[in-house]
Amino acid sequence: MDGSYEFLADLRRLLGVYRRFExxxxxxxxxxxxxxxxxxxxxxxxxxxxxxYWQGSVFAAAPAAVSLVLGLFGGKIxxxxxxxxxxxxxxxxxxEETKAAYDNRDSDSVVMQSLAVDVxxxxxxxxxxxxxxxxxxxxxxxxxxxxxxxxxxxxxxFTFAVIFSHSxxxxxxxxxxxxxxxxxxxxxxxxxxxxEQLDDESSSAGASGDIYGKPSLAVLEEVNMELVLYPGSxxxxxxxxxxxxxxxxxxxxxxxxxxxxxxxxxxxxxxxHREIIKKYFENLATDY
Amino acid sequence: MRDDLINIYxxxxxxxxxxxxxxxxxMVGQKSVxxxxxxGILAGGHTxxxxxxxxxxxxxxxxxxxxTGLDFSRIQCTPxxxxxxxxxxxxIEEVExxxxxxxxxxxxxxxxxxxxxxxxxSPRTQSAMLEAMQEKQVTVGKNTYKxxxxxxxxxxQNPIEMEGTFPLPEAQLDRFLLKVxxxxxxxxxxxxxxxxxxxxxxxxxERVITRRELLSLQxxxxxxxxxxxxxxxxxxxxxxxxxxxxxxxxxxxxxSIGLILAAKARALLxxxxxxxxxxxxxxxxxxxxxxxxxTFDSERRGVTADQVISDxxxxx
Numbered sequence: 001m002d003g004s005y006e007f008l009a010d011l012r013r014l015l016g017v018y019r020r021f022e023x024x025x026x027x028x029x030x031x032x033x034x035x036x037x038x039x040x041x042x043x044x045x046x047x048x049x050x051x052x053y054w055q056g057s058v059f060a061a062a063p064a065a066v067s068l069v070l071g072l073f074g075g076k077i078x079x080x081x082x083x084x085x086x087x088x089x090x091x092x093x094x095x096e097e098t099k100a101a102y103d104n105r106d107s108d109s110v111v112m113q114s115l116a117v118d119v120x121x122x123x124x125x126x127x128x129x130x131x132x133x134x135x136x137x138x139x140x141x142x143x144x145x146x147x148x149x150x151x152x153x154x155x156x157x158f159t160f161a162v163i164f165s166h167s168x169x170x171x172x173x174x175x176x177x178x179x180x181x182x183x184x185x186x187x188x189x190x191x192x193x194x195x196e197q198l199d200d201e202s203s204s205a206g207a208s209g210d211i212y213g214k215p216s217l218a219v220l221e222e223v224n225m226e227l228v229l230y231p232g233s234x235x236x237x238x239x240x241x242x243x244x245x246x247x248x249x250x251x252x253x254x255x256x257x258x259x260x261x262x263x264x265x266x267x268x269x270x271x272x273h274r275e276i277i278k279k280y281f282e283n284l285a286t287d288y
Numbered sequence: 289m290r291d292d293l294i295n296i297y298x299x300x301x302x303x304x305x306x307x308x309x310x311x312x313x314x315m316v317g318q319k320s321v322x323x324x325x326x327x328g329i330l331a332g333g334h335t336x337x338x339x340x341x342x343x344x345x346x347x348x349x350x351x352x353x354x355x356t357g358l359d360f361s362r363i364q365c366t367p368x369x370x371x372x373x374x375x376x377x378x379x380i381e382e383v384e385x386x387x388x389x390x391x392x393x394x395x396x397x398x399x400x401x402x403x404x405x406x407x408x409x410s411p412r413t414q415s416a417m418l419e420a421m422q423e424k425q426v427t428v429g430k431n432t433y434k435x436x437x438x439x440x441x442x443x444x445q446n447p448i449e450m451e452g453t454f455p456l457p458e459a460q461l462d463r464f465l466l467k468v469x470x471x472x473x474x475x476x477x478x479x480x481x482x483x484x485x486x487x488x489x490x491x492x493x494e495r496v497i498t499r500r501e502l503l504s505l506q507x508x509x510x511x512x513x514x515x516x517x518x519x520x521x522x523x524x525x526x527x528x529x530x531x532x533x534x535x536x537x538x539x540x541x542x543x544s545i546g547l548i549l550a551a552k553a554r555a556l557l558x559x560x561x562x563x564x565x566x567x568x569x570x571x572x573x574x575x576x577x578x579x580x581x582x583t584f585d586s587e588r589r590g591v592t593a594d595q596v597i598s599d600x601x602x603x604x
Contacts, residue, residue, distance in 0.1 A: 093564075099515035100562035109511035110293045115561040 005105055007120035011098065017128040018086045021147070022079070028150040029078045034071025035157030038064060042164050089134040094122050296504040301559040303505070306496045307355050313491040314351040315344060316484065317477035323557060324468045324574050325352060325442065329502070330509045330553035333465020333546060334421050334441040336406070336456075336578065343470045345444040349402045356502055357495035358399035358438065363417075365409035367452060371416035375426045376433075391428060396420050399438055399499070406443040407453040417441070418460045438502055458537070458581060465546045467578035505556070512552040514563035521604050522547045522568060528600045529576060534586035535596060539579035547575045569601050 041047055047063040054060045087095045101119040104112050136143040260268075269277055296303075304326070311322050321337075325348065328335040337345045346362075353360035363374055376394035380387050395401060396417065403409075403417060420426050421441050425434045443464070445456075461467070473481060484491060497505075522544055530538030551567040560567075577593040586596075 096515065096518075096564050097562050099517060100513040103516045104513035107511070107513065109513075110290070110297045111508055111511040111556075111561050112513050114297065115513055118561060 005101070005116040005120070007098075007101060007116050007123055008105065010120060010123035010126075011102065014123065014126060014131060015086055017131050018089060021128075021132055025147065025150065026075050026079050028147075028154055030068075030071040030075035031154040032071075032150065032157060033074035034067045035154065035161050037070050038067040038161050039157065039164065041067065042161065047165065084135065089131050090126065091134075094119075094126070098123065293504055293508060296501055297508055300505060300508065300556065303497055303501065304557055304559070307352075310355045310493040310496055311348070311351050313493055315348055316480045317473050318344070318348070318470060321348065321468055321470050322352075323554070324466055324571075325349075326557055327550050327553040327571065328442075328466045328468075329356075329438070329440055330505055330556060331465060331546070331549040332438065332440075332506050332509075333549070334443070334463060336461070336464040336467045337442060337444045337470060338447060338467060339444075339470035340448060340472075341446050343472065345470060346402060346404055348470075349400070349442045349444070351493055352442075353400040353402075354493045355495060356400070356497050356499075358499055358502070359397075359436070360400045360402070361395035361398035362402040362404060363395050364404045365406050365413070367408060367410055367454075369409050369413045371413050372428075374413060374417050375420065375428055378429060391431065391433065393433070394426075396426060397433070397435060399436060399440070401439075401441045403441055403443040405445060407445040407455055409454065411454050411457075414454065414456060414460060418463050421463050438499070438506065458579075461578045462540055462542055464578060465550065466574040468574050509549070509553045509556050512555050512561065512563060514548060514552060518551070518563055518565060518568055519548065521565070522551070524604045525568075525572060525576070525597075525600050528603065529580055529596070532596055532600060534583055534589075534591055535580055536583045537581040539576055543576055543579050547571060550575050572597050572601055 038047070041063045050062050051060045054062075087099050090098060097115065097119055101112070101115050104115075132147050133145040135146040137146050137149045266274060266278055307326065308319075308322060315322060325335055325337075329352070337349070339345055350360065350362075363369070372394065374394050374396050376392050376397065378389050379392050381390045382388075406414065406417070409417070420435065424437075424439055425432050427433075445453075472478075526539055526541070526544040526547065528538075529535055529543075532538065547568065548563075550571040551563045554567045554571055555561070555563045558567075573594055576597050580593040580596055582591060582593060582596070
């Protein structure tokens with residue numbers, strides 16, 4: 001900004017406020033879009049799925065992170081598409097006056113000097129609040145400052161997302177459909193009396209303890225269900241033999257080859273296997 | 289000089305109010321017409337007034353000339369009016385026994401020239417006058433004579449009784465900064481006119497501005513700041529006329545210059561030190577209307593240049 005007119009200082013001050021205001025609007029838009037996307041994801045059960053599938057992992061927070069990234073992206077698009085500029089935030093007369101003064105700031109004509117004084121006088125009365133409240137959303141006959149409307153929307157959506165998210169988490173901890181499975185598990189443990197022993201053995205064998213695989217998620221009547229196979233609730237058994245067993249092989253020395261007449265060899269064979277051995281050699285002789 | 293300008297600028301609103309007041313003594317109503325003529329004077333342009341007969345065109349021009357105290361002359365245009373009747377002629381004079389040529393200035397040598405019923409003058413005479421309007425000088429023989437500043441031509445024409453007239457060609461119409469329509473007065477205004485002009489004394493006007501003040505005001509007009517947005521809007525409007533549906537020929541760059549100057553003059557006249565969008569929109573009609581040439585089809589459908597301007601202004 002060149003020129004030496006005093007109104008330029010006020011203009012700079014208001015431009016600073018305007019830039020901060022635009023940044024705040026960008027963040028609010030990001031918040032609104034991210035909250036809406038997260039709420040949509042909650043309705044589809046996506047965050048719950050991630051939470052179950054990647055329990056304790058950073059991936060469990062992926063839906064929230066993706067919502068935020070999409071929110072930032074959407075906010076940027078809205079910011080780029082917005083055609084508002086600083087002068088639109090001033091009232092119509094002041095806007096025209098200020099634009100004319102700013103575009104002619106290098107002129108020192110009598111009329112320009114008079115305009116500069118007038119603009120300075122009027123701009124000095126404009127506060128940050130006036131600038132923020134100038135952009136309004138119309139609802140029929142009523143209008144609300146866009147900034148306040150967006151703050152309200154962000155708070156509303158964010159609160160809704162948090163409450164909805166918590167209500168889903170509550171369902172996940174003690175889902176009703178899992179009751180039968182839990183009972184079955186307890187029954188199995190009583191029957192075999194092995195639950196504790198199995199746990200000990202699995203840990204002593206160096207197993208991770210997560211021998212049942214990753215949980216799956218099913219949505220039944222809008223309730224997210226964790227499909228987990230609890231120990232003891234399945235059929236089958238586990239071997240208790242965990243000690244390694246030595247398998248010894250006896251070696252024998254080879255004897256000298258001696259020619260034996262066929263009839264004599266056949267006679268030496270056990271009676272019950274004699275025929276089959278004889279047939280084996282006959283087939284062998286025929287093939288070659 | 290600068291101090292003079294500052295003083296005149298400070299006094300400008302009062303000067304304009306006084307001029308309007310003086311004109312108001314003679315002219316009843318027609319405020320926008322008065323404003324547009326004053327805009328033309330401030331912008332240093334020529335004005336073409338069009339109305340049916342008897343609406344006070346000539347009276348208005350004479351009154352404005354009286355309030356400004358400028359030299360005023362009137363040319364009643366007829367088909368037999370010759371260029372020399374306007375520009376002047378060279379006479380042979382006897383001075384001390386020898387004959388010398390002397391240039392006798394015509395009525396064009398005045399500050400305000402009223403060319404009444406300009407469309408009744410022959411094209412040759414119109415051409416001579418319009419050349420003087422453009423160049424602000426007159427060439428007779430081998431000599432060129434500069435016209436005095438300020439110089440305005442306020443021409444009138446009426447749209448009826450077209451027989452025996454020579455409509456101004458488009459190129460010559462372009463020399464007029466403004467074309468102003470004068471409409472019939474309202475019944476109340478007409479009553480007031482009747483009251484004023486049927487008594488024993490007719491209203492008289494006082495001179496309220498000097499030539500020097502007027503020249504300073506013209507200079508101040510050019511200094512009125514205008515935003516770049518409005519300049520772009522003016523250019524957009526002018527360019528739009530060239531490709532607008534139903535327009536045969538759009539307006540020339542002279543129109544964009546005229547539009548900006550006229551908007552500045554209107555701002556100054558209304559006591560504003562910047563040009564507003566309203567100035568631009570209001571002045572677009574008198575500046576552009578005589579420069580737009582409609583297609584035959586548009587004219588057949590009754591479309592007017594003002595309607596086209598209105599549509600263009602809505603679109604920008």
